[in-house]
Amino acid sequence: MAEHVVATDPAVPETHAHGDDHHSPEHIKREMRVYLYVLGALAVLTAATVAARFYLHLPTGQAIALALAIASIKGFLVAGFFMHLLSEKKLIYAILILTVVFFGILLWLPVHEVIDKF
Amino acid sequence: MDGHLVTADAHGHAAAAHHDFEIPFTVHPRPDTGIYNGKLGIWLFLASEVMLFGALFSSLILIRTSAPVWPRGWEELHVVPATVNTAVLILSSVFVVLAWANLRLGNEKAGRGFIAATLLCGFGFMGIKAYEYSLSLGHGHFPKTNNFFAIYFTMTGLHGLHVLGGMIVFAYFLGPGWKMWHTERARFTNRIEIVGLYWHFVDLVWIFLFPTLYLL
Numbered sequence: 001m002a003e004h005v006v007a008t009d010p011a012v013p014e015t016h017a018h019g020d021d022h023h024s025p026e027h028i029k030r031e032m033r034v035y036l037y038v039l040g041a042l043a044v045l046t047a048a049t050v051a052a053r054f055y056l057h058l059p060t061g062q063a064i065a066l067a068l069a070i071a072s073i074k075g076f077l078v079a080g081f082f083m084h085l086l087s088e089k090k091l092i093y094a095i096l097i098l099t100v101v102f103f104g105i106l107l108w109l110p111v112h113e114v115i116d117k118f
Numbered sequence: 119m120d121g122h123l124v125t126a127d128a129h130g131h132a133a134a135a136h137h138d139f140e141i142p143f144t145v146h147p148r149p150d151t152g153i154y155n156g157k158l159g160i161w162l163f164l165a166s167e168v169m170l171f172g173a174l175f176s177s178l179i180l181i182r183t184s185a186p187v188w189p190r191g192w193e194e195l196h197v198v199p200a201t202v203n204t205a206v207l208i209l210s211s212v213f214v215v216l217a218w219a220n221l222r223l224g225n226e227k228a229g230r231g232f233i234a235a236t237l238l239c240g241f242g243f244m245g246i247k248a249y250e251y252s253l254s255l256g257h258g259h260f261p262k263t264n265n266f267f268a269i270y271f272t273m274t275g276l277h278g279l280h281v282l283g284g285m286i287v288f289a290y291f292l293g294p295g296w297k298m299w300h301t302e303r304a305r306f307t308n309r310i311e312i313v314g315l316y317w318h319f320v321d322l323v324w325i326f327l328f329p330t331l332y333l334l
Contacts, residue, residue, distance in 0.1 A: 023222070025223055028219050028222050028223055029223075031219060032216060032219050035212055035215050035216060035219070036212070038212075039208065039209070039212045042208045043205065043208065046201065046204050046205060046208065049328070049329055049333065050197065050201055050333070053192060053197075053329075053333040054192075060334075063333075063334060064334050067329035067330075067333055067334055068326075068329070068330075070329070071325050071326050071328075071329050071330075074325045075322055075325055075326065078211060078318055078321055078322050078325065079318070079322060082211050082212075082215050082314075082318045082321075083315055083318045083319075089151070089152040089153050090152070091151050091152065091153065091158065092153070092157075092158075092161050095161050095162060095165050096161075096165070098165070099165040099168050099169070102169060102172075103168055103169065103172045106169070106172040106173060106175075106176045107172065107175065107176055107179065109176060109180075110176050110177075110179040110180035110183065111179065113180065113183075114179075114183045
């Protein structure tokens, strides 16, 4: 589902991908069910994040790792399903790869500084 | 200049227009990129937003690891309202994607209802955030108090401004912007997808802000 233009509504022109079912009402309704499953997963993971803080009593390092791991899973669900990054065009992936590289550098700079202290 | 501009229609075909300019590829994907222009634009914008928030997260790491003592977020801040806000924002993300899906199906009423629900969630988020700020300020915690509160107010304040920006766009689409649904449905639906991508990004930032500031 890369470029989304209404194709199920007869008032709207279908633009591409003739023959694929990405714009069929059945496909869209299937997607809507998936969104609700993702909502459920996000709710459970949010509760898990808070519960881990107050019930697991982990050392700081482990607590940070766990909280960021859960946040990353939630981020994957939002980006993958709500932002449709699981099935995007190559150009979007190229933009994001470049972004991730520079974002990584931004985060690496302070981490590098911390590592140098020890 | 004789007042005639050479423009391109939604298919990218050149066409003569009189005193108006039609933005090309607002509905149909460009053949070379495979996506319509608005979508490419919002992703480029979101890439710049990643760097903006990335710089702040980078600063947070540096300030936190350099500090001899760092306050515990769950002791200084208010976890319950923040958890509720997380749920509200996640719910709003689902609403906006359901609005878009319903508009693709041609369901105007449901689409409009879900956009209104998204806007309502935005108001809910901002209201809870204001309550939370009032609690912090009431306890004498200001941005000048220490580095923890400086970065807390900076990051949540900037995030709140992004929520406000999204709310303004949703309010526009619910109001005067809805006219386009009756004239150019595909273009309008694409607009909802674009604002939806922005809204999901705002949700995504909060997903990382919440544990980083409140729970660690």
